[in-house]
Amino acid sequence: MKFYPTIGLETHAELMTESKLFCGCPNEFGGSENNHCCIGCSGFPGALPELNKKALELIIRAGFALDCEISRFTKWERKNYFYPDLPAAYQTSQMERPVCVGGGLEININGENKFKRLNRIHLEEDAGKLTHEGNKSYADYNRTGVPLIEIVTEPDFHSSEEVVAYVEKLRRILQFADICDGKMEQGSLRCDVNISLAPENSDKLGTRTEIKNLNSIKAIGRAVEAEITRQTEILESGGKIVQQTLKYNDLTGEITPMREKADAFDYRYMIDPDIKPVVLTEEELDEFRSRLPELPQARFERYKSYGISENDVKTLLSEKVISDFFDNAVKTYDSPKSIANFIVVELLGRVNRGEADMEKLPFSASDFAELQKYVDEGKVNRDIRKDILRDMLETGKTAVQICDEKNLWIKEDTGAVEAVIDKILAANPKAVEQYRNGEVKVFGFLMGQASKELKGSAAPATVKNILEGKLKNA
Ligand code: ADP
Ligand code: MG
Ligand code: ZN
Numbered sequence: 001m002k003f004y005p006t007i008g009l010e011t012h013a014e015l016m017t018e019s020k021l022f023c024g025c026p027n028e029f030g031g032s033e034n035n036h037c038c039i040g041c042s043g044f045p046g047a048l049p050e051l052n053k054k055a056l057e058l059i060i061r062a063g064f065a066l067d068c069e070i071s072r073f074t075k076w077e078r079k080n081y082f083y084p085d086l087p088a089a090y091q092t093s094q095m096e097r098p099v100c101v102g103g104g105l106e107i108n109i110n111g112e113n114k115f116k117r118l119n120r121i122h123l124e125e126d127a128g129k130l131t132h133e134g135n136k137s138y139a140d141y142n143r144t145g146v147p148l149i150e151i152v153t154e155p156d157f158h159s160s161e162e163v164v165a166y167v168e169k170l171r172r173i174l175q176f177a178d179i180c181d182g183k184m185e186q187g188s189l190r191c192d193v194n195i196s197l198a199p200e201n202s203d204k205l206g207t208r209t210e211i212k213n214l215n216s217i218k219a220i221g222r223a224v225e226a227e228i229t230r231q232t233e234i235l236e237s238g239g240k241i242v243q244q245t246l247k248y249n250d251l252t253g254e255i256t257p258m259r260e261k262a263d264a265f266d267y268r269y270m271i272d273p274d275i276k277p278v279v280l281t282e283e284e285l286d287e288f289r290s291r292l293p294e295l296p297q298a299r300f301e302r303y304k305s306y307g308i309s310e311n312d313v314k315t316l317l318s319e320k321v322i323s324d325f326f327d328n329a330v331k332t333y334d335s336p337k338s339i340a341n342f343i344v345v346e347l348l349g350r351v352n353r354g355e356a357d358m359e360k361l362p363f364s365a366s367d368f369a370e371l372q373k374y375v376d377e378g379k380v381n382r383d384i385r386k387d388i389l390r391d392m393l394e395t396g397k398t399a400v401q402i403c404d405e406k407n408l409w410i411k412e413d414t415g416a417v418e419a420v421i422d423k424i425l426a427a428n429p430k431a432v433e434q435y436r437n438g439e440v441k442v443f444g445f446l447m448g449q450a451s452k453e454l455k456g457s458a459a460p461a462t463v464k465n466i467l468e469g470k471l472k473n474a
Contacts (some may be wrong), residue, residue, distance in 0.1 A: 003197040003235055005228045006205050007157035011181035013149050014188040021125050021147040022049030029186050033140040041145030043088030046456040049274050055147035058179045059236045060288050061098045065177050068103030075277035077269045084139050085128040095269045098122035107165040115164055117154040120126045125147050160224040167217050175320045176296045184215045191220050197231045207241040211248045222306035223248040230255055312344045322356040328365035342372045346386050362396035371399035378459030379410055410459050417458045423469050424449045435471055
């Protein structure tokens with residue numbers, strides 16, 4: 001019998017707010033342990049929670065970006081469970097009235113568009129972090145109470161490719177809308193995948209398992225593959241799938257049980273008497289909508305309209321820092337095509353080789369744009385663009401400083417250029433003859449000889465003009 005996989009995803013995204021969801025503690029990654037905590041987020045009884053308005057705006061922003069319906073009335077419940085990462089022994093979450101309902105997004109698989117539906121997005125608190133060393137465990141509550149949204153899909157996915165395409169697109173939307181930084185390696189975006197298999201023509205879904213806390217897109221793809229294989233083998237040998245929560249080890253590819261799956265009633269959801277439900281007005285929603293940043297799709301169209309190739313557009317949009325850098329560079333020097341080329345070919349080349357970090361560049365987008373402007377204006381030779389960029393990265397100096405110090409400005413001494421070209425033509429009578437007989441390809445050879453002799457001291461356009469003139473008129 002053939003089995004057909006079905007997958008649903010729960011994605012947790014930490015919101016980019018300054019403070020936590022119900023207290024004023026900073027929402028910051030890292031820092032020394034248990035340093036971003038107060039009696040509120042440490043679970044002391046009696047501390048009064050106050051909802052962070054910015055977090056509410058950001059989940060609604062996610063709702064706009066993902067075409068959800070926004071609940072005009074929304075409320076929170078306590079989700080009770082005992083675990084050392086949760087000092088209050090309950091997590092403030094949403095059950096009955098999540099902020100966002102429905103919605104979805106379209107992914108593209110081999111040229112085919114597929115719409116994947118969302119079930120809901122709700123706003124809850126993150127839990128703390130546990131680390132284990134030998135037989136000791138340590139709890140760090142810096143993350144406890146950080147605002148988290150959970151984006152739940154319908155069981156609409158049927159392959160790891162679809163899942164990966166969805167997470168990539170979702171991550172980019174959250175990042176570009178300034179909702180979540182999308183740093184999966186720091187845990188600010190994490191996915192749980194629910195997987196089941198059913199006989200190919202069955203109209204019922206099979207028993208599902210859930211793999212928790214996958215924190216890279218590659219790991220998500222591999223975990224889905226591994227679990228489909230594991231379940232297929234069990235079913236084909238006549239076994240049954242047990243509904244449970246699993247752990248995936250991306251180094252070994254191994255899947256192991258974590259715990260038996262809790263049903264909703266185990267959490268004893270109850271109203272939180274300290275947190276008022278929120279009633280949203282149309283004015284507030286309009287205000288939030290007016291602050292929605294430009295989304296990746298809109299940037300994609302805009303970049304294409306500049307005449308940048310689709311591949312380069314995709315590269316520029318692969319991370320928000322790159323796209324923002326590009327936009328800022330174009331503000332200084334309005335030549336999107338040449339800026340895009342400079343970023344993709346030179347800057348990202350260095351980033352990929354580990355020689356530069358987009359998040360910590362020692363120069364501004366504006367300094368970067370100036371260098372390209374000098375190249376395009378013929379003030380600096382294109383061939384040394386990459387060397388100047390390297391110096392900028394290494395020294396933090398501007399292009400102007402470097403060109404001044406190293407004497408790299410093109411000297412437009414046309415008399416000197418003419419003298420060099422005369423010399424080259426005299427030394428290569430055969431090539432000159434060939435050119436005049438219509439073999440125009442020797443032009444490149446003569447150009448090369450001239451450039452070699454001039455060592456970047458003249459703009460290529462100038463050399464070309466003079467050389468052409470002399471060949472035609474001599
Ligand atoms: P819980 O909160 O207990 O994990 P939900 O009903 O909220 O359960 O579902 C969680 C996710 O599991 C959703 O993304 C949903 O689409 C998916 N899901 C539910 N049933 C199945 C199934 N049989 N196979 C695959 N995915 C499923
Ligand atoms: Mg779940
Ligand atoms: Zn606090």
